[in-house]
Amino acid sequence: MAACGRQVFGWHRLVPLTWSHVARQTHHGEQKRTSASLLCKLTTASNGGGLENLSHVESRKYVLEPECRTSLIPCPLEKQRTAVAPGFIEREKVVRSLLDMGFSDIHINELLCLWPSMHPQQLLDIISELILLGLNPEPVYVALKRSPQLLKLPVTHVRRRSGYLRKLGLGEGKLKTVLLCCPEIFTMHQRDVDSIVGVLKEKCLFTVQQVTRILHRCPFVLREDPGELEYKFQYAYFRMGVKHADVVRTDFLQYSITKIKQRHVFLERLGRYQTPDKKGQTQVPNPLLKDILRVSEAEFLARTACSSAEEFEVFKKLLAREEEEGSASHMPDNKSLSLDEEEDEEEDEEEDEE
DSSP states (O other), X not given: OHHHHHHHHHHHHHHHHHHHHHHHHSOHHHHHHHHHHHHHHHHHHHTTOOHHHHHHHHHHHHHHHHHHHHHHTHHHHHHHHHHHHHHHHHHHHHHHHHHXXXXXXXXXXXXXXXXXXXXXXXXXXXXXXXXHTTOOHHHHHHHHHHOGGGGGSOHHHHHHHHHHHHHTTOOTTHHHHXXXXXXXXXXXXXXXXXXXXXXXXXXXXXXXXXXXXXXXXXXXXXXSOHHHHHHHHHIIIIIXXXXXXXXXXXXXXXXXXXXXXXXXXXXXXXXSOOOOOTTSOOSSOOOOHHHHHSSOHHHIIIIIIOOOHHHHHHHHHHHHHHHHHTOOOSSOTTOOOXXXXXXXHHHHHHHHHO
């Protein structure tokens, strides 16, 4: 009887030890799921069942549990991979193509972020058209950053505009300067571009080669009003006596009419500039255009005008007041003569003098 009591006491003392051992070997989440089955088996063991079978079963369950759990992990990831695979693959193709063109990873990421909702293939198509014009990746990147609207243009529109620019002689490397300075050349209406080109050819009588050089060297003329562009040329030709070749060579049209008038009239009133006569002669040697317009204001005052900054500031205020009052207009708006009419008038004046 005493032996039986010791045996029962030994079984009951073994049960909590076995439970604590199993609890330490299992994770917190697994302990909740297996508590019922363990309790049933431990109860059986306390009634006289063997623990060897229990130990064998539980250890096998513990070994197989991670395997079962691992087999369930790929299921949601597989569904997720299937859902994003089409867009991801297309994006990767575009990225690889841009890398092959010479774009850096940083540039590609920034370009893709310009219009996140845009299809990556649209980005690739627009960039491909610009690369075909002979542009390098760097100017294309800069132009798209400055004017992201280029990416929304239809590819057919970009192709037509590219063909038009080639006809103007702006192919290969020449278009790089135009695109960097005036990327709007692709987004402008065709009639606006035609209007500027028409003024240069028909109103100002530049040759085709001269128009190409003007657009290449002074692309900002594309942003100007056609009437103001014509007036700027007339001011150079009639008031300053600058010929076509000098206008093109000195990039005269890139400067604002305000700057041109301020420096020209200031020199004129100082007696340092004269409008050439019919024979192109002056009583004083006129300074070169590059010494008038291409230099800074300080250098202009020190070397060309030989005057002080204070005097020039006072003059600019007076000239602005005169412009507002309309009293200092050397070429009225209603006197818009063509070059042929000017030559006819000069011939008539020469006949009268004879």
